[in-house]
Amino acid sequence: MTMSPSVPDPDRPPPALLALDRWTWREIAHLLVNLPMAIAGFVYAILVIAVGVGLSVTVIGLPVLVAGLRGARVLGRVERGRARSLLGVRIEEPSPLPSGLQEGGVFPWLWSGLKDPVGWRSLLYAFVRLPWGVLTSAVTLVSLIVLWPVLPFIVRGLTAADRAMVRGLLPPSDELERRIAELESDRGVVVDTAAADLRRIERDLHDGAQARLVALAMGLGLAKEKLTDDPEAAARMVDEAHGEIKVALQELRDLARGIHPAVLTDRGLDAALSAIASRCTVPVNVSVDLPGRPAEAIEGIAYFTVSELLQNVSKHSGARSASVEVWRASDRLLIKVTDDGSGGARMGGGSGMAGLAERLGAVDGLFVLDSPVGGPTAVTAELPWRDRAPAGSRAS
Structure with missing residues (x-):
């Protein structure tokens, strides 16, 4: 280039x-x-x-x-x-x-x-x-x-x-030569992002569900020893273990949602983004106008892009309301997330904007941030539209 x-x-x-x-x-x-x-x-x-x-x-x-x-x-x-x-x-x-x-x-x-x-x-x-x-x-x-x-x-x-x-x-x-150079750079971004995601998943498993399950196994072992000598104490320990199991299951569900949420797989972007919006600390209006479902990889990137942007709205914006719009224009999937907060967002500063821009760029996407001081903030993201493969071809 x-x-x-x-x-x-x-x-x-x-x-x-x-x-x-x-x-x-x-x-x-x-x-x-x-x-x-x-x-x-x-x-x-x-x-x-x-x-x-x-x-x-x-x-x-x-x-x-x-x-x-x-x-x-x-x-x-x-x-x-x-x-x-x-x-x-x-x-x-x-x-x-x-x-x-x-x-x-x-x-x-x-x-x-x-x-x-x-x-x-x-x-x-x-x-x-x-x-x-x-x-x-x-x-x-x-x-x-x-x-x-x-x-x-x-x-x-x-x-x-x-x-x-x-x-x-x-x-x-020529253009092919320049494209090769861009793809080599994008490949490095994808590899680094995947490695960071794997480290995050490993850390979450080690510090969360795994530690809780180890404690649960130890508690059940103690309850087994007390079963004959002190049945009431054993029953209390089993009740505590039952509660720990519920917490561990919820942690595993949250972790699985962070990898790829079931609602996205089953019902698509409209339902999945509405679920994200319901967890945001400010009211979010969601509008999804798509003729069909894009490829799973594109759908996943769109989901996690909106998820991170709405997290930024909750943590940093001071907004009273926000909106998410998703639509298709020609061969592009467009996403626009706006809020009426204080603005001043930048690509750096620990907001994760730079990481989002790199991830989108790795798949030929675009990321545009407009956030003047005093607000409002508008983020527009573009992804290439790729049709979803038929279910039979994925199974084969």
């Missing part, structure tokens, strides 16, 4: 005579370094092409060419870093190629390297930079000496061309 420069060109003030700000000095440094970088890149490109193509009729030719293309990727990374620090151009790094031989032997490794568009474009960038590097370095040096008054204008024009070259030849290869 190509991102905007940290100091976008249109937002910079126009150059002024004899005015050299810090960004102009960075651009001058970039232009002066162009020549040595261009010479190194050109020599490397010529060697890779000459040796790789020249030896292509031998068994070592293609591996040499692939190694050269991988090296060109390194040159591209260096140039992206130089453009990022001196020109303010921030470009997403491409996904790395497999580091070793792939399954199937050397030929898949060679093929993936030979068809690598990032390596070829980095090599092309290094090849065409020599005349430009000579020109920009010479013009900048002359301007520093004899064209000082108009130097900012010259530097602005030359670096505009440099930015265009970097954006044109050194970004990730």
Whole structure:
């Protein structure tokens, strides 16, 4: 994904005579370094092409060419870093190629390297930079000496061309490449979230139901010992154990509801969200307008998103009322949760908003928070609509 420069060109003030700000000095440094970088890149490109193509009729030719293309990727990374620090151009790094031989032997490794568009474009960038590097370095040096008054204008024009070259030849290869990078990042979020959920479930079981059941077993053991000697004491202990069983069962039900509530499985979002709303500390109006039920995973994410948002309403908002709206628009499932509280909610601050945004982003969702100080607060979440698989196909 190509991102905007940290100091976008249109937002910079126009150059002024004899005015050299810090960004102009960075651009001058970039232009002066162009020549040595261009010479190194050109020599490397010529060697890779000459040796790789020249030896292509031998068994070592293609591996040499692939190694050269991988090296060109390194040159591209260096140039992206130089453009990022001196020109303010921030470009997403491409996904790395497999580091070793792939399954199937050397030929898949060679093929993936030979068809690598990032390596070829980095090599092309290094090849065409020599005349430009000579020109920009010479013009900048002359301007520093004899064209000082108009130097900012010259530097602005030359670096505009440099930015265009970097954006044109050194970004990730295409939309698929950018999508792979996004999915790799999203996969990390999903793994971290799943690990955190498993730790939470383990902690809840250990500290809650498990500890209570251990105490229950010990109590029943004592009651068994007293059964013949003191039946009345044994009966009281059995009554206490019966009460403990009820509490343990309720804790297990609450834990199961936190994993996946039965009402959501049996009756869908409308009933499940109404159940959440009934437990909120403020009155909540729930409106669900869906033509059917989405896929179970999407339905579950929607449920837990609303659940956490309503918990925030109860704990932090100071609201008198809230509302939940759920509807489908084209191929998206939309959720809007609003409250008339004090507002001021932020993505950080321990409210869990950032975690919700990450979870939604991991499944191609969106999360938008609008919470001015003084309220009201409105949170809009979008999820991709995926149709629920037929019951027969799930069973099979």
